[in-house]
Amino acid sequence: MDIYNYNKGFELLKNRIxxxxxxxxxxxxxxxxxxxxxxxxxxxxxSFIILRDQTGDVQxxxxxxxxxxxxxxxxxxxxxxxxxxxxYVKGIAKKYKEVVAEEIYLISEPADRLPIDExxxxxxxxxxxxxxxxxxKKSLIIKLTSYAVKYIREYLYNNNFIEIFSPKIISTxxxxxxxxxxxxxxxxxxxxxxxxxxxxQMAICSGFERVFEIAPAFRAEPSFTSRHxxxxxxxxxxxxxISSHYDVMKVLEEIIKYTNKKIKENFxxxxxxxxxxxxFVPENIPKINMEDVYEIVGKNNIKENGDITSEGEKIxxxxxxxxxxxxxxxxxxxxxxxxPFYHMKGEPMKNGIITTKSFDLxxxxxxxxxxxxREHRYKILLEQIKEKGLNPDNFxxxxxxxxxxxxxxxxxxxxxxxxxxxxxxxxxxxEAVLIPRDPNRLEP
Amino acid sequence: MDIYNYNKGFELLKNRIxxxxxxxxxxxxxxxxxxxxxxxxxxxxxSFIILRDQTGDVQxxxxxxxxxxxxxxxxxxxxxxxxxxxxYVKGIAKKYKEVVAEEIYLISEPADRLPIDExxxxxxxxxxxxxxxxxxKKSLIIKLTSYAVKYIREYLYNNNFIEIFSPKIISTxxxxxxxxxxxxxxxxxxxxxxxxxxxxQMAICSGFERVFEIAPAFRAEPSFTSRHxxxxxxxxxxxxxISSHYDVMKVLEEIIKYTNKKIKENFxxxxxxxxxxxxFVPENIPKINMEDVYEIVGKNNIKENGDITSEGEKIxxxxxxxxxxxxxxxxxxxxxxxxPFYHMKGEPMKNGIITTKSFDLxxxxxxxxxxxxREHRYKILLEQIKEKGLNPDNFxxxxxxxxxxxxxxxxxxxxxxxxxxxxxxxxxxxEAVLIPRDPNRLEP
Numbered sequence: 001m002d003i004y005n006y007n008k009g010f011e012l013l014k015n016r017i018x019x020x021x022x023x024x025x026x027x028x029x030x031x032x033x034x035x036x037x038x039x040x041x042x043x044x045x046x047s048f049i050i051l052r053d054q055t056g057d058v059q060x061x062x063x064x065x066x067x068x069x070x071x072x073x074x075x076x077x078x079x080x081x082x083x084x085x086x087x088y089v090k091g092i093a094k095k096y097k098e099v100v101a102e103e104i105y106l107i108s109e110p111a112d113r114l115p116i117d118e119x120x121x122x123x124x125x126x127x128x129x130x131x132x133x134x135x136x137k138k139s140l141i142i143k144l145t146s147y148a149v150k151y152i153r154e155y156l157y158n159n160n161f162i163e164i165f166s167p168k169i170i171s172t173x174x175x176x177x178x179x180x181x182x183x184x185x186x187x188x189x190x191x192x193x194x195x196x197x198x199x200x201q202m203a204i205c206s207g208f209e210r211v212f213e214i215a216p217a218f219r220a221e222p223s224f225t226s227r228h229x230x231x232x233x234x235x236x237x238x239x240x241x242i243s244s245h246y247d248v249m250k251v252l253e254e255i256i257k258y259t260n261k262k263i264k265e266n267f268x269x270x271x272x273x274x275x276x277x278x279x280f281v282p283e284n285i286p287k288i289n290m291e292d293v294y295e296i297v298g299k300n301n302i303k304e305n306g307d308i309t310s311e312g313e314k315i316x317x318x319x320x321x322x323x324x325x326x327x328x329x330x331x332x333x334x335x336x337x338x339x340p341f342y343h344m345k346g347e348p349m350k351n352g353i354i355t356t357k358s359f360d361l362x363x364x365x366x367x368x369x370x371x372x373x374r375e376h377r378y379k380i381l382l383e384q385i386k387e388k389g390l391n392p393d394n395f396x397x398x399x400x401x402x403x404x405x406x407x408x409x410x411x412x413x414x415x416x417x418x419x420x421x422x423x424x425x426x427x428x429x430x431e432a433v434l435i436p437r438d439p440n441r442l443e444p
Numbered sequence: 445m446d447i448y449n450y451n452k453g454f455e456l457l458k459n460r461i462x463x464x465x466x467x468x469x470x471x472x473x474x475x476x477x478x479x480x481x482x483x484x485x486x487x488x489x490x491s492f493i494i495l496r497d498q499t500g501d502v503q504x505x506x507x508x509x510x511x512x513x514x515x516x517x518x519x520x521x522x523x524x525x526x527x528x529x530x531x532y533v534k535g536i537a538k539k540y541k542e543v544v545a546e547e548i549y550l551i552s553e554p555a556d557r558l559p560i561d562e563x564x565x566x567x568x569x570x571x572x573x574x575x576x577x578x579x580x581k582k583s584l585i586i587k588l589t590s591y592a593v594k595y596i597r598e599y600l601y602n603n604n605f606i607e608i609f610s611p612k613i614i615s616t617x618x619x620x621x622x623x624x625x626x627x628x629x630x631x632x633x634x635x636x637x638x639x640x641x642x643x644x645q646m647a648i649c650s651g652f653e654r655v656f657e658i659a660p661a662f663r664a665e666p667s668f669t670s671r672h673x674x675x676x677x678x679x680x681x682x683x684x685x686i687s688s689h690y691d692v693m694k695v696l697e698e699i700i701k702y703t704n705k706k707i708k709e710n711f712x713x714x715x716x717x718x719x720x721x722x723x724f725v726p727e728n729i730p731k732i733n734m735e736d737v738y739e740i741v742g743k744n745n746i747k748e749n750g751d752i753t754s755e756g757e758k759i760x761x762x763x764x765x766x767x768x769x770x771x772x773x774x775x776x777x778x779x780x781x782x783x784p785f786y787h788m789k790g791e792p793m794k795n796g797i798i799t800t801k802s803f804d805l806x807x808x809x810x811x812x813x814x815x816x817x818r819e820h821r822y823k824i825l826l827e828q829i830k831e832k833g834l835n836p837d838n839f840x841x842x843x844x845x846x847x848x849x850x851x852x853x854x855x856x857x858x859x860x861x862x863x864x865x866x867x868x869x870x871x872x873x874x875e876a877v878l879i880p881r882d883p884n885r886l887e888p
Binding site for chain 1: 450454455457458460462478480481496497498523524525551552553554555556558559572573574575576577578583586587589590591593594597601606607608609610611612613614615625626627628629630632634636643646647649650651652653659660662664666674675677685686687688820821822823841844845846847848849850851852860877878879881883886887888
C-alpha cells in the first residue's frame with residue numbers, strides 16, 4: 001500500500017460516509033471515512049489516530065499485523081487529511097467509536113506545522129480562520145448563521161415576500177456621504193452601498209408589495225468595537241401599502257418568533273453542548289416609547305441628538321428582562337433629530353419634540369434592527385431633505401422614485417451577525433462571521 | 445371627503461386587500477383596494493379608473509350621485525397612487541372586475557408626467573426602471589428570479605449544504621488581476637471580489653463539507669454584450685470529499701432538474717401569459733468531451749487557448765437539441781490552457797493535450813455555469829501557479845488554505861441572470877436583473 005497513491009484515495013471517496021453515520025452501521029462492517037488527523041498516538045505495534053470530519057470524531061486503530069510495517073505513520077502529522085478504509089468494531093474506547101484500518105491514503109499532507117491552537121490570541125486565530133473553524137464550537141456559529149437565514153427566508157416566502165438583488169456599486173453615497181468606500185468605476189467615481197435602503201424602496205415603487213434582501217453592506221467606519229464590521233451581512237425588509245410602522249414591527253416580531261423557535265427546536269442540544277445559553281422564544285415583544293425610555297435610562301445616557309448610548313441600551317435590556325421577562329424590546333417613536341431624512345414624521349412628544357414613525361429592536365440590550373415608516377410623498381420628502389441641511393442634488397435618483405406615484409411603505413435593516421452574537425452570547429461580533437473585516441483586517 | 449386627507453387613507457390601508465383577492469369575495473360586499481391609476485375615463489356623471497396592484501387590475505367606477513361633485517378627479521393623473529373604499533359589484537365590463545367607489549384618498553400624487561411608456565427605448569426604460577417594472581411582464585422576471593433562488597436553496601438545504609457569506613472586499617485581485625475594481629480601504633488599496641472562489645474553498649478547508657453562496661460578484665470588464673454585467677448575482681457551490689468532477693456535475697444536474705420542475709409547476713400559466721416558452725425539465729444532462737466538441741463546432745469556433753467561441757456554444761446548443769432533445773449540455777474535460785491554475789489536471793486527450801477535471805454547463809447554447817475539481821495539494825497547486833506564469837506571492841493567502849491539510853473539493857459558479865435570460869428567452873441579460881450595471885450604467 002502506497003499512502004501517496006492519491007488516485008486510489010480519490011476512488012475510495014466515492015463510497016465514503018460521515019463519521020456520525022457510524023451510528024447507523026452494524027459492527028464488523030467495512031466503512032470508508034475521511035478527515036483531518038487531530039491526534040496521533042504510537043504504542044509499538046499499534047497506533048491510534050483521532051480522525052475528524054464535520055460530523056464528529058472517530059478513533060482509527062492501525063495494527064502492525066494488518067499493515068506489516070507502520071513506518072508510513074511517520075508521514076502523518078496533525079491535520080494531515082486522509083481517507084481510511086476499515087472495519088467498524090465494537091471498541092473498548094469510551095469516548096470514541098472505533099474503526100480498525102485496512103487501507104489508508106493521503107488526500108493532502110500539511111506543508112508546515114500548525115500555526116495556531118485553541119489558546120492562540122484572537123487576531124492570530126483570525127489570520128488562520130480556516131484552521132480556527134475546524135473547532136466544532138466555532139463552526140457551529142457559521143452553521144447557525146446559515147440556518148437562521150434559512151428560517152428567516154422561510155417565514156418571508158410563506159408570507160408573500162420576494163427576494164431582490166440590488167446593486168452594491170452606486171453612483172452617490174447613500175445616506176449622506178460619510179463613512180462610505182469610494183472606488184474607481186472605469187473613468188468615474190463610484191461608492192459601495194452602505195445599505196440597500198434606496199433600492200428596496202425603489203422595488204416598492206416598482207409595484208412589488210413585500211421585498212427582502214440578504215446581502216453584503218459596507219461601512220467605512222474606523223471603529224474597533226466588539227459590534228462593528230466594515231463589511232457585514234444586512235438583512236433588509238421593505239413592505240408596501242402599510243398603515244403605519246406598527247405593520248412593520250408586526251412582521252419583524254413574527255420573524256423573531258419563528259426563527260428563535262426553529263433554532264431552539266433544531267439546535268438546542270448542539271448549542272447546549274458548546275454554549276451555556278437558553279434560546280428565548282418571545283410570545284410578543286414589548287414596545288416602549290422613546291419618551292419613556294429616556295426616564296428609564298436617565299439623562300447621562302441620552303445623546304445630544306436624542307439617541308441613547310450603548311450603555312443606555314444595556315440598562316434598557318436589563319429593565320425589560322426584569323419588568324417583562326423578555327430579551328427583546330422595541331424602542332418606538334424616535335425624535336426626528338436622531339433619524340435620517342426619509343423617516344416619516346409622527347405625533348410630537350408631550351414636550352413638543354418632533355418624533356418619527358420609527359423603531360429600534362434591542363436583543364439582550366443591543367440594537368440589532370432599525371426601522372420606520374418612510375416618507376413616500378415627493379414634496380414632503382424634498383422638504384425633509386432640506387430640513388436636514390442636505391443637498392437635494394445628492395438624492396436626485398432617490399427622489400425620482402417618488403415622483404410618479406408611490407405606495408406607503410416601511411421596513412427595517414437587521415444585522416445578522418449581531419443577532420447571532422446575541423443569540424449565543426458571543427463577546428465579539430467578528431467571531432460571528434466567516435471572515436471578518438475591520439479597518440485593519442483585510443485578510444485572509 | 446377630502447382626497448388629500450392622507451391620515452384617513454393610511455387608516456383605510458389597515459384593511460386593504462389585494463385586487464386578485466376579489467375572486468374570493470361575494471358581490472355587494474365592501475372592499476378596500478389600493479394601487480396605481482393606469483387609466484382614467486370621464487363620461488359626464490361617471491368616471492372609470494383602472495387601478496393596478498401587484499396582483500392585477502380592477503375597474504373603479506366613480507358616480508356623481510355618490511360623490512355629488514366629481515371635480516376631485518381632475519387631481520388624478522396616470523400613476524397617481526390611491527386607496528379606494530367601495531362596493532364590489534357584478535359589473536358589465538368583461539375584462540375587469542368592478543368596484544363602485546364610496547371613498548377615495550390620495551396616497552401619493554405624481555409630481556411630473558410619466559417619462560416612459562412601454563414603447564420607450566431600452567436605455568430610457570432602464571433609467572426609469574421602477575416605472576418599467578410596473579408592467580407585469582417585466583416584474584414577472586424579478587419574481588421568477590426570487591423563486592428560482594428559493595428552489596435552488598431548497599434543494600441545497602435538503603442535501604446538507606450550508607450557506608456562507610464571504611467578504612466582497614479583498615486584499616488581492618482574486619483570479620490574476622485583470623478586470624477587477626479597485627477601491628480605497630482606509631489607507632490602503634483593496635479590490636472587489638470577482639467571485640467567492642477562494643473563500644468557498646477556504647470554507648471546505650475549514651471543515652464544512654458542502655457550502656454555497658448567492659451573492660454579488662464584480663467584473664470590471666468593459667463589455668457591452670447582451671450577456672455581460674459589471675455586477676451580477678453569482679450562485680456558487682463548493683463540495684468537499686469528492687472523488688472527481690463528476691460528483692460536482694451530479695449536484696448541478698439535480699439542482700437544474702429540481703428548479704426547472706418547480707418553476708414549471710408553479711409558474712407555467714403566468715409564464716405562458718407573457719412569454720412564448722415551454723419550461724424544459726431535463727431527465728438527465730448529456731456530457732460531451734471537449735475533444736468531441738471540437739469536432740462538432742468546427743475549427744473556426746475554436747479559440748487559440750482551446751476555448752470555444754460563443755458562436756460555437758450556439759452550434760453545440762443546436763446539436764444537443766437535435767441529437768439529444770435536450771436544452772442542457774455539459775462540456776467536460778477542458779484543456780489546461782483554457783482553465784485557471786486551480787483546476788485539477790486530468791487525463792490527456794488522444795492527441796496528448798493536457799486536460800482539466802472541469803466542465804461548463806450550456807443552456808440553450810449559452811454558458812451558464814463553469815466548474816471543476818480543484819487542485820487541493822499544496823505543492824502541486826504551487827507548481828500550477830508557476831506554470832501559468834503567475835506570481836505565487838499574489839496568491840499567498842489562497843495557498844495558505846492548503847498548507848495544513850485539505851479535503852478533495854470541487855464546485856461551480858452559476859450566473860442567476862443568465863439562467864433566467866435563457867429560461868424565458870430574454871434577449872438581453874440586463875432585463876433579467878432589478879437594476880443593471882454596465883460600464884456606462886451606474887444609475888439609478
